[in-house]
Amino acid sequence: MPEVITIEHKILKKNADIALENRARFDEAGVFVVGLVSSPGSGKTSLLERTLQKLQGRARCAVIEGDVQTDNDARRIAALGVPAVQIVTNGTCHLEARMVQEALPQVELRGLDILFVENVGNLVCPSSYELGEHVRVVLASTTEGEDKPLKYPAMFRKSQVLVMNKVDLLPYVPFDLAKARACALQVNPGLRWFETSCTTGQGLDAWVDWLLEERQKRH
Amino acid sequence: MHEGSIVAELIRVAEQHAPPGARILRLGVQVGRLTGISPDAMQFYFEVMREGTRCEGARLEVALLPLRGRCGACQQAVTLESEAVWTCAACGQTAVGWENGDELDLRELEVEDA
Numbered sequence: 001m002p003e004v005i006t007i008e009h010k011i012l013k014k015n016a017d018i019a020l021e022n023r024a025r026f027d028e029a030g031v032f033v034v035g036l037v038s039s040p041g042s043g044k045t046s047l048l049e050r051t052l053q054k055l056q057g058r059a060r061c062a063v064i065e066g067d068v069q070t071d072n073d074a075r076r077i078a079a080l081g082v083p084a085v086q087i088v089t090n091g092t093c094h095l096e097a098r099m100v101q102e103a104l105p106q107v108e109l110r111g112l113d114i115l116f117v118e119n120v121g122n123l124v125c126p127s128s129y130e131l132g133e134h135v136r137v138v139l140a141s142t143t144e145g146e147d148k149p150l151k152y153p154a155m156f157r158k159s160q161v162l163v164m165n166k167v168d169l170l171p172y173v174p175f176d177l178a179k180a181r182a183c184a185l186q187v188n189p190g191l192r193w194f195e196t197s198c199t200t201g202q203g204l205d206a207w208v209d210w211l212l213e214e215r216q217k218r219h
Numbered sequence: 220m221h222e223g224s225i226v227a228e229l230i231r232v233a234e235q236h237a238p239p240g241a242r243i244l245r246l247g248v249q250v251g252r253l254t255g256i257s258p259d260a261m262q263f264y265f266e267v268m269r270e271g272t273r274c275e276g277a278r279l280e281v282a283l284l285p286l287r288g289r290c291g292a293c294q295q296a297v298t299l300e301s302e303a304v305w306t307c308a309a310c311g312q313t314a315v316g317w318e319n320g321d322e323l324d325l326r327e328l329e330v331e332d333a
Contacts (some may be wrong), residue, residue: 002244002331007236009325011229011248094221124255125221128323153303154255186305186313189291 015129018097022104022132029109032215033117035133037155039148040121042139043165045073046198048116052082054208059113059215064103066095066120073118083107094125097132113215127154134218141166142173146180149187156184161192163207168197222260226268229261229325234273237330243277245329252286252303253320288317 010016026033036044048063055061062083065073074086085106087099100117107115117133119126138159140148143166149156156162162184170177177195184191194210196203229248237243250256258281265279286299292312303320306313 002329005236005238005328005330007232007325007327009232009236011225011232011323011325013232014228092221092224094224096224125224127255128221128225150305152255153305154253157253182313189314189316 012128015097018101019130019132022097022100023134025104025109026115026132026134027218029112030219031109031112031115032211032218033115033133034211035117035119035131035136036139037119037123037126037136037159038121038139038141039123039144042121042141042144043198044118044121044139045076047139047163047165047196048118049076049080050196050198050201050204051116051208051211052077052080054204055114055211059212060111061114061116062107062112064100064107064115064117066099066118068093068120089120093120093122094129095119095131096129100131114211123148123152123155127152127158135160135214137161137163139163139165140180140184142169142175142177146176147183148180149184153187156187156191159188159191161194161210163194163196165196165198167195167202168200222257223264223268225256225323226261226264229265230268230272230274232325233277233328236325237273237328240333241330242333243274243328243330245278245280246274246325247280247282247327247329249282249284249322249324249326251284251320251322252299253317254323256323258283284319284322286317286320288315290315 038044052061063077064085066087067073068089071086074084077084085103087103117131136159138155194203194207196207233246261281269275286303288297290307291314293310295309297315307315
C-alpha cells in the first residue's frame with residue numbers, strides 16, 4: 001500500500017547548516033566576512049583590488065575567489081600582497097557553503113579583519129546558497145541594463161548592499177542611474193547604495209569607510 | 220541552472236527520509252516564487268539524476284506557491300499566482316513587501332513497501 005510521509009524538509013538545509021558553521025568560525029576569529037556577487041564583468045575583482053589597496057595598513061584582509069575555471073583572480077589579488085585562495089568550481093555556477101568550508105584551512109582567520117568571498121559571476125544561482133558571510137554585496141555597473149534588479153530579484157533581495165560600479169562611464173552610456181536605483185529599491189527597499197569607479201577612484205572612500213565601520217561594529 | 224545542484228540535494232534528502240527498503244513513488248516539493256528556481260529545469264534534472272538512486276522511477280511534483288504580501292503604502296493585501304510584481308495594483312506605489320517566496324522544501328514523500 002502506498003503511504004504518504006510528511007517531511008517538511010528544506011532542500012538546502014545542509015548548505016544552510018554548513019553556512020552557520022562557517023559563520024561561527026568567522027565570529028570566533030572576529031573576522032568580518034563580505035560576500036561579493038554580480039553578473040560576469042561588473043567589476044568584482046577590480047573593486048576588490050582597489051578596495052584592498054585602500055585598506056592597506058588599515059585592515060588585515062584575505063580573499064577567497066570563486067571561479068568556474070582558472071586561478072587568474074587569485075593571482076591578481078596575490079599580486080597585491082594579500083592572501084588569496086582560489087576555489088575552482090569546475091562547472092558549478094555558484095559557490096556553496098561546503099566549498100568555502102573546505103577552503104578555510106588555507107586561510108589564517110586569526111588576526112584577520114576582513115575576509116572577502118568573491119562568488120562566481122552569476123546573478124541567479126548564488127542567491128540560493130548562503131555561505132556564512134555577514135553581508136552580501138551585489139555589484140551592478142553602468143554598462144548593464146537598469147532593470148537588472150527586476151530581472152534577477154532573488155539576488156538583489158538577498159543582498160544588503162549594492163555597489164553601482166563604472167560610474168565614470170555615465171557620460172558615454174545610455175544608463176539612467178535614477179531608474180536603476182528605483183528598480184533596486186523596489187525589489188529591496190533596505191538596500192544600501194554606493195556608486196564607484198575603479199578607474200577614477202570615485203566613491204571608493206565612502207565604500208571603504210563603510211567596510212571599516214561595519215568591521216568595527218563586529219569587533 | 221543551479222537546479223542540478225538542488226535536485227542532487229533533493230534526492231539525497233528523499234533517500235534519507237524514506238523508510239529503509241521502501242520504494243519511493245513520488246516527491247512533493249514546494250517552491251516559492253522569489254527563489255528564481257524553475258520547476259521545469261528541476262523536472263529535467265530529476266529525470267536524469269534519479270537513475271541509479273532510490274528515486275529511480277519516482278515522480279517529482281513541484282508546486283509553485285502563491286506569493287503573499289502587503290503594500291506598505293496603502294496596506295492592501297496582495298496575493299499573486301504569477302511572477303512577482305513590485306508595484307501595488309491598488310495604489311501604484313512600489314511598496315509591496317512580500318511575506319513569503321523563499322520556500323524550497325521537500326514537503327512529502329509517497330512510498331510503498333518494495
